[in-house]
Amino acid sequence: MNAKKIAGEKAADYVKDGMTVGLGTGSTVYWTILKLGERVKQGLELRGVPTSERTRQLAEQLGIPLVPLAEAEPLDLTIDGADEISDELDLIKGGGGALFREKMVALASKRLLIVADESKRVQRLGAFPLPVEVVPFAWEVTARRIERLGCHPRLRLADKGTFLTDNGNFILDCDCGLIAEPAVLNRKLKELTGVVDTGLFIGMADTVIIGASEGAKTVERQCGTDA
Numbered sequence: 001m002n003a004k005k006i007a008g009e010k011a012a013d014y015v016k017d018g019m020t021v022g023l024g025t026g027s028t029v030y031w032t033i034l035k036l037g038e039r040v041k042q043g044l045e046l047r048g049v050p051t052s053e054r055t056r057q058l059a060e061q062l063g064i065p066l067v068p069l070a071e072a073e074p075l076d077l078t079i080d081g082a083d084e085i086s087d088e089l090d091l092i093k094g095g096g097g098a099l100f101r102e103k104m105v106a107l108a109s110k111r112l113l114i115v116a117d118e119s120k121r122v123q124r125l126g127a128f129p130l131p132v133e134v135v136p137f138a139w140e141v142t143a144r145r146i147e148r149l150g151c152h153p154r155l156r157l158a159d160k161g162t163f164l165t166d167n168g169n170f171i172l173d174c175d176c177g178l179i180a181e182p183a184v185l186n187r188k189l190k191e192l193t194g195v196v197d198t199g200l201f202i203g204m205a206d207t208v209i210i211g212a213s214e215g216a217k218t219v220e221r222q223c224g225t226d227a
């Protein structure tokens with residue numbers, strides 16, 4: 001069976017009546033949103049906060065009531081996918097290009113629940129190129145600054161030209177090698193003018209649900225491991 005589906009559907013069990021929930025982006029949380037759509041049709045009271053235009057469209061098609069982030073804080077829970085999950089439950093996100101809104105919504109939430117298949121678990125982050133959202137103005141200059149931090153940025157392309165985020169920005173996919181100190185790298189990147197945000201989510205995930213054909217495994221953040 002589809003491991004992403006198993007993890008995604010399991011996460012929907014965490015959503016209780018009356019909750020305000022951040023709805024993540026990607027092919028794993030897709031299954032969560034589908035399940036929530038079914039439950040809303042059966043009477044579940046839920047307010048969703050989408051993390052991308054793609055997710056907004058899906059939720060609207062399913063009849064999930066949506067609310068702008070500015071009117072929703074604090075959210076009870078956000079459910080989202082990830083591109084890499086370390087042993088410390090630090091994450092690389094942004095493979096789908098939604099990292100900025102995903103981070104905004106997750107930071108406004110009491111709890112962040114991540115859904116993924118086993119392939120996303122790593123000992124150390126960095127095999128997956130780190131997505132960094134940058135403003136388009138003189139992006140090459142920002143890329144050069146990132147290069148000086150020891151990363152190799154590559155401009156993300158789409159079918160027709162440069163990939164644009166929902167915020168109208170570019171994504172630089174940065175090969176930084178295996179990242180020894182994710183919090184330090186995150187801080188250095190965020191200090192650069194031109195960088196909007198990075199796909200490093202440090203100390204943010206509370207719970208991870210890993211799907212596998214034999215079922216879903218849940219991993220909770222250990223107290224005291226926050227960055």
Ligand SMILES: O=C(CO)[C@H](O)[C@H](O)COP(=O)(O)O
Binds near residue numbers: 025080096
């Ligand atoms: O960060 C993301 C989008 O910006 C996604 O959550 C991440 O790419 C995982 O996606 P998928 O569940 O499709 O593997």
